[in-house]
Amino acid sequence: MPNVLSTESSDGDLVGRFRAGDLEALLGLYRRYSGPLYLYACSLTGDPACAEDLVQEAFVRLMSVGRERLRESVRPFLYTIVRNLARDESRRSSIERGHAPALAFRAMRAEFADPGSLKRLEQAVAGALEKLPEEQREAVVLKVYVGMTFDEIAEVVGVPQGTAISRYRYAIGKLGELLADKEEVP
Amino acid sequence: MNPEDVERLLGRFEPAPPPERLEQNVLAEGEKLLRRESERAFGPTRRARETRRWGIAGVAAACLILSAVLWRVLVPRPGDPGGAPCQGANEFETHLDTAAAAGPPAFPTGAPSLETYAPLFRRADALKPLAEELRWQNIPWVTDLEEAQRLARTERRPLFLWVSSDDPLGRCCSCAAGLRVGPLSQEEAIRRISASFVPAAADKKALEKGNHKEFLRSLKRQNPQYHGIWIVSPEGKVLAGHDDRKGKGLEGWTREIIETLETGLKAFGPVEPRTVAPPDLFPHRGVGVQPGGSVTLAVYTRLMLKGGRDGPLAFDSLTLSMEEWVMLFPPRVAVGEEWGVPEALARKFCRILSPVSDPDFMPRPEHAKRAELRAAVASVEGGTATVRLSGRWETEHSTPDGKPLRGSASGEGVAVLDVRKKTMLSFLLVTTGVFGQPPEGRECGAVVEWTSTTP
Numbered sequence: 001m002p003n004v005l006s007t008e009s010s011d012g013d014l015v016g017r018f019r020a021g022d023l024e025a026l027l028g029l030y031r032r033y034s035g036p037l038y039l040y041a042c043s044l045t046g047d048p049a050c051a052e053d054l055v056q057e058a059f060v061r062l063m064s065v066g067r068e069r070l071r072e073s074v075r076p077f078l079y080t081i082v083r084n085l086a087r088d089e090s091r092r093s094s095i096e097r098g099h100a101p102a103l104a105f106r107a108m109r110a111e112f113a114d115p116g117s118l119k120r121l122e123q124a125v126a127g128a129l130e131k132l133p134e135e136q137r138e139a140v141v142l143k144v145y146v147g148m149t150f151d152e153i154a155e156v157v158g159v160p161q162g163t164a165i166s167r168y169r170y171a172i173g174k175l176g177e178l179l180a181d182k183e184e185v186p
Numbered sequence: 187m188n189p190e191d192v193e194r195l196l197g198r199f200e201p202a203p204p205p206e207r208l209e210q211n212v213l214a215e216g217e218k219l220l221r222r223e224s225e226r227a228f229g230p231t232r233r234a235r236e237t238r239r240w241g242i243a244g245v246a247a248a249c250l251i252l253s254a255v256l257w258r259v260l261v262p263r264p265g266d267p268g269g270a271p272c273q274g275a276n277e278f279e280t281h282l283d284t285a286a287a288a289g290p291p292a293f294p295t296g297a298p299s300l301e302t303y304a305p306l307f308r309r310a311d312a313l314k315p316l317a318e319e320l321r322w323q324n325i326p327w328v329t330d331l332e333e334a335q336r337l338a339r340t341e342r343r344p345l346f347l348w349v350s351s352d353d354p355l356g357r358c359c360s361c362a363a364g365l366r367v368g369p370l371s372q373e374e375a376i377r378r379i380s381a382s383f384v385p386a387a388a389d390k391k392a393l394e395k396g397n398h399k400e401f402l403r404s405l406k407r408q409n410p411q412y413h414g415i416w417i418v419s420p421e422g423k424v425l426a427g428h429d430d431r432k433g434k435g436l437e438g439w440t441r442e443i444i445e446t447l448e449t450g451l452k453a454f455g456p457v458e459p460r461t462v463a464p465p466d467l468f469p470h471r472g473v474g475v476q477p478g479g480s481v482t483l484a485v486y487t488r489l490m491l492k493g494g495r496d497g498p499l500a501f502d503s504l505t506l507s508m509e510e511w512v513m514l515f516p517p518r519v520a521v522g523e524e525w526g527v528p529e530a531l532a533r534k535f536c537r538i539l540s541p542v543s544d545p546d547f548m549p550r551p552e553h554a555k556r557a558e559l560r561a562a563v564a565s566v567e568g569g570t571a572t573v574r575l576s577g578r579w580e581t582e583h584s585t586p587d588g589k590p591l592r593g594s595a596s597g598e599g600v601a602v603l604d605v606r607k608k609t610m611l612s613f614l615l616v617t618t619g620v621f622g623q624p625p626e627g628r629e630c631g632a633v634v635e636w637t638s639t640t641p
Contacts, residue, residue, distance in 0.1 A: 026216040039201035049394055052208050059212045063219050084586040088546055144196045176187040
């Protein structure tokens with residue numbers, strides 16, 4: 001049996017194999033996308049429990065959707081679903097989006113020798129990201145942590161590509177100002 | 187710090203893996219989906235012999251159903267715009283659904299001039315819930331989870347905990363709405379749930395935001411499912427579960443729910459039969475003015491075909507504040523007095539355009555492209571005034587996965603006022619329209635009603 005985590009297996013292959021009854025293929029898709037997707041959901045909702053539900057629901061919809069609606073990569077589909085669900089969630093509940101990105105960024109880890117400096121840096125980065133306007137923060141998460149192209153970001157967020165680029169550029173510029181005193185990172 | 191350094195710094199972090207239980211939950215959902223697909227794929231083969239045996243009877247039944255459908259499509263109904271008027275008692279009986287009388291509340295017929303509105307009442311009756319669509323209200327639901335847990339501990343019996351993505355007793359996802367008018371409205375399920383369990387109905391989102399977040403997580407860990415039914419011991423141990431997704435028709439689905447009850451009860455052990463009267467779940471819905479002066483209008487929407495029922499009921503409510511309510515009163519009680527209800531209030535009625543129970547598909551005030559509700563005093567006699575209502579709504583929004591949805595509806599209604607007391611006696615609005623993904627859409631309708639006192 002081919003390794004489902006192999007980069008040779010395209011999303012389309014995995015979806016097709018899942019539809020044919022191979023649960024391992026779903027596991028492959030899940031492991032390929034769940035980490036960044038969960039981080040994105042956390043950054044939108046500010047609530048890890050709610051983020052879990054959104055990610056689960058996105059995979060449920062992926063499994064149920066007609067094959068004709070999926071392209072070779074399922075990534076834009078998953079992110080669009082999570083974004084729309086988060087938007088509805090935000091509209092229905094009292095949670096204000098973007099007020100707790102620290103929750104999402106505390107979840108990140110890094111290879112630092114000194115745990116103290118890691119903690120301080122995490123807090124500084126999370127604090128700086130929190131100060132960004134919501135759409136700029138979203139552009140940073142999708143670009144840096146999800147690894148999307150600007151084309152893909154534009155598609156998920158529903159804006160022209162130029163807007164996605166400028167949001168990201170403004171965000172990086174603003175982060176540069178906010179993190180000016182962190183020039184000497186370990 | 188220059189942009190390259192910022193990008194380098196951000197790149198030194200990476201997303202942490204999500205909790206392990208999420209992977210288990212997703213796989214559990216996948217497994218269920220595959221099982222259902224498999225049952226669908228192999229079902230017809232297993233049934234083939236039976237189908238052959240009953241082939242002739244099946245064809246005859248199909249012909250009968252087809253004739254009934256064609257009759258519904260081709261024969262206009264009294265009360266339809268442009269349709270044939272009622273000709274006599276026989277035709278009246280054919281079209282007026284007497285079972286609808288079981289639905290709350292009945293429109294009062296106190297005002298002398300209300301005979302004029304008979305076609306409107308018939309259209310409302312053709313949309314309102316059938317008695318069997320409301321039987322789930324016969325279960326003695328407890329909507330406060332803490333109270334339900336306390337009862338379960340005191341009475342030493344398991345909880346029948348029904349968790350829906352939204353309000354399980356109002357607008358909720360289609361799975362829960364189907365469960366409500368399906369298995370949970372079947373006599374056997376009602377009897378078993380009421381006799382052996384403490385039935386609790388809860389909104390998943392409310393649980394997650396409140397004090398029961400950890401409890402819900404514990405349930406999900408023990409029996410992974412997104413929402414649905416959990417049979418839970420008073421100590422919080424999950425004894426059985428069902429994810430409330432539609433199974434194999436009403437009969438199969440009901441059987442699955444009953445099997446879940448049996449499994450849960452077997453794991454828990456024998457319990458004393460319980461006799462608790464169902465509470466009034468909606469004391470103010472469609473009836474009376476609340477202490478602060480607000481009112482809650484009863485709303486029913488559903489798909490229609492040629493003016494009749496053609497789909498499951500969406501059970502909904504619309505609450506108006508005292509300030510909004512008085513906007514439906516005439517500035518001056520004189521025949522011919524006309525006024526327009528402010529657009530902000532007319533927009534609140536947009537929800538009646540969606541025949542789908544799931545609030546994700548429901549248009550909200552901000553989705554209105556057009557929202558008009560006008561009123562005119564039609565008569566003043568015998569101390570009461572009748573107000574004729576007319577409205578039109580158009581909405582555009584999208585589904586959670588970005589597909590466009592469009593709705594349009596027009597409606598007529600009547601309100602009756604007590605001129606001396608300056609109070610509303612009753613309110614009825616009936617709309618028909620189209621809702622769905624453009625360019626297609628399905629015919630649908632809604633009834634909004636309220637009365638000052640329980641009939």
